Amino acid sequence: MHYQFDFHVIFRYAPYLLAGVKVTFEVTLIAVSLGMVIGLLIAVLRLSRLRVLRIPAIVYLEVFRNTPALVLLIWLYYAIPIMTGLRLSALESVSFALAASAGANMAEIYRAGILSVNRGEVEAAKSLGLTGSQILRRIVLPQALRRMIPPFTNAFIAVVLLSSLVSVLGVPDLTYQAQNIAQLTFRPIEIFTAVAVVYMAISYALSFVAHRIEAWVSERT
Amino acid sequence: MSTMGRAGQAPMVVVDGVRKAFHGVTVLDGISFEVAAGDVVAFIGSSGSGKTTLLRCIDLLEPIDAGRIVVAGEAMGWHQQPDGRWVRDSERELARKRQHLSMVAQGFHLFSHMTALENVMEGPLTVKRLPLPRARQLAQELLAKVGLADKAHARPSKLSGGQQQRVAIARALAMGPEVMLFDEPTSALDPELAGEVLATMRQLAAEGHTMLVVTHELAFAREVADVVLMFHEGRIVEQGPPQEIFTRPAHEATRRFLARVTGGVPQPTGSS
Ligand SMILES: Nc1ncnc2c1ncn2[C@@H]1O[C@H](COP(=O)(O)OP(=O)(O)O)[C@@H](O)[C@H]1O
Ligand SMILES: [Mg+2]
Numbered sequence: 001m002h003y004q005f006d007f008h009v010i011f012r013y014a015p016y017l018l019a020g021v022k023v024t025f026e027v028t029l030i031a032v033s034l035g036m037v038i039g040l041l042i043a044v045l046r047l048s049r050l051r052v053l054r055i056p057a058i059v060y061l062e063v064f065r066n067t068p069a070l071v072l073l074i075w076l077y078y079a080i081p082i083m084t085g086l087r088l089s090a091l092e093s094v095s096f097a098l099a100a101s102a103g104a105n106m107a108e109i110y111r112a113g114i115l116s117v118n119r120g121e122v123e124a125a126k127s128l129g130l131t132g133s134q135i136l137r138r139i140v141l142p143q144a145l146r147r148m149i150p151p152f153t154n155a156f157i158a159v160v161l162l163s164s165l166v167s168v169l170g171v172p173d174l175t176y177q178a179q180n181i182a183q184l185t186f187r188p189i190e191i192f193t194a195v196a197v198v199y200m201a202i203s204y205a206l207s208f209v210a211h212r213i214e215a216w217v218s219e220r221t
Numbered sequence: 222m223s224t225m226g227r228a229g230q231a232p233m234v235v236v237d238g239v240r241k242a243f244h245g246v247t248v249l250d251g252i253s254f255e256v257a258a259g260d261v262v263a264f265i266g267s268s269g270s271g272k273t274t275l276l277r278c279i280d281l282l283e284p285i286d287a288g289r290i291v292v293a294g295e296a297m298g299w300h301q302q303p304d305g306r307w308v309r310d311s312e313r314e315l316a317r318k319r320q321h322l323s324m325v326a327q328g329f330h331l332f333s334h335m336t337a338l339e340n341v342m343e344g345p346l347t348v349k350r351l352p353l354p355r356a357r358q359l360a361q362e363l364l365a366k367v368g369l370a371d372k373a374h375a376r377p378s379k380l381s382g383g384q385q386q387r388v389a390i391a392r393a394l395a396m397g398p399e400v401m402l403f404d405e406p407t408s409a410l411d412p413e414l415a416g417e418v419l420a421t422m423r424q425l426a427a428e429g430h431t432m433l434v435v436t437h438e439l440a441f442a443r444e445v446a447d448v449v450l451m452f453h454e455g456r457i458v459e460q461g462p463p464q465e466i467f468t469r470p471a472h473e474a475t476r477r478f479l480a481r482v483t484g485g486v487p488q489p490t491g492s493s
Contacts, residue, residue, distance in 0.1 A: 120330030124389075127280055128344040128396055129320040132312055138347055143334045 010194045013181045020177030034099035039106025064104035094166040109151045113144030153210035157203045233258040239288035250455035263442035264435040266452030272435040292321045293399045323393030324402040329385040331377035337388045338373040344396045363391040383414030403434040
């Protein structure tokens with residue numbers, strides 16, 4: 001093997017990589033928080049007794065389950081500004097597109113969580129006179145959310161990793177910056193080794209925090 | 222019929238020609254009876270005869286196919302518009318009307334993420350919008366009433382079945398319902414634990430609560446119920462004071478049911 005590793009390039013271009021990490025964080029945070037709202041909405045529609053509400057949710061879920069994330073991301077990137085009429089930056093567009101895809105995953109997590117709550121408790125609440133939204137807020141979600149922490153963590157990590165796809169659309173995230181630097185320096189192996197380590201570190205940090213939250217919650221109940 | 226006749230007072234509960242089918246199978250086949258305020262009615266009958274379904278229909282947890290249910294003077298599930306047309310209640314309207322009634326179910330179904338106290342406070346806080354200190358005080362009083370003042374901060378999973386059921390009764394009482402519905406409240410409990418729940422229910426009956434109780438506890442029914450209604454295949458085949466039903470059952474289904482529940486031993490006559 002004649003290849004000479006030179007990891008110095010990483011330090012030389014560290015500021016560019018860090019700027020990329022910042023964009024990755026931004027995209028991920030927007031996508032996750034918006035995805036949680038979309039997911040809850042889709043899950044509630046999906047569980048509705050009314051067909052007219054249930055069917056759009058099912059269509060939404062089927063589309064996302066049966067198409068490649070990258071294809072959808074590109075499609076939504078162009079479609080969201082046209083459909084909403086909003087003038088969006090590239091970063092906003094891809095974040096919303098990722099949120100739409102994350103929302104589909106999260107809807108399934110919410111749905112499983114909601115269904116895991118004892119039907120008898122829901123009926124007891126109904127019998128007391130709580131309305132549907134009060135039951136969701138007071139009885140179902142507090143119990144479901146606890147059980148949803150582990151799958152939510154996985155979904156969160158999945159968004160971090162999927163966010164690398166936005167590089168294809170020219171959004172300067174960690175992966176995009178890495179590609180540019182690699183082309184400039186002819187050091188793709190060193191650069192992408194470092195990038196992989198950064199993604200792993202973010203994922204592990206998230207798991208760690210989630211475990212702590214889970215422990216804290218179960219201690220208090 | 223049944224327990225009317227307290228000096229011309231309107232009955233607290235009217236069930237009139239109620240029918241209900243699940244997937245084409247008739248479960249309630251024309252049920253009619255009335256309950257006066259303050260009366261205790263016991264529903265007996267073998268499993269599958271429609272007792273739970275009737276309670277759920279009265280509590281608006283299941284829609285009925287035909288007939289009419291009136292509780293505290295209000296038609297349940299329907300309301301009349303100014304132009305005289307009857308229309309189905311909205312979800313919000315159903316939630317409001319359910320406040321006339323409180324159900325205590327076989328399986329307790331306490332909110333598992335809340336303490337006993339929080340369980341009892343939930344209705345007053347969220348539905349009646351009582352201020353927190355008032356709701357807490359009410360809940361504490363009710364837990365004391367069912368003998369569980371010292372368990373206020375326990376989670377349901379730390380309580381025995383009998384204690385859980387008594388919390389469920391306190392939770393139902395907290396809404397100040399006009400009618401209490403009990404669906405085999407002791408059938409999931411050991412006889413020992415059933416005793417403490419039955420004692421609480423005796424007390425409620427003595428205080429004048431209107432109660433509709435599905436039960437296989439014949440001694441309890443005999444002592445507390447004003448009227449016993451015998452269910453068989455979705456109909457009421459026999460009704461009357463417990464003494465009469467238990468000692469001189471007229472219908473073959475009643476005789477068979479009583480023989481099964483009492484293990485074939487004839488019930489002693491006379492009161493307890
Ligand atoms: N949600 C439901 N869907 C279909 N069938 C039901 C449902 N609830 C009750 N049933 C049927 O209705 C009949 C009466 O049940 P139930 O009211 O529980 O009787 P009981 O309480 O007297 O044992 C049974 O045959 C039961 O299987
Ligand atoms: Mg039953």
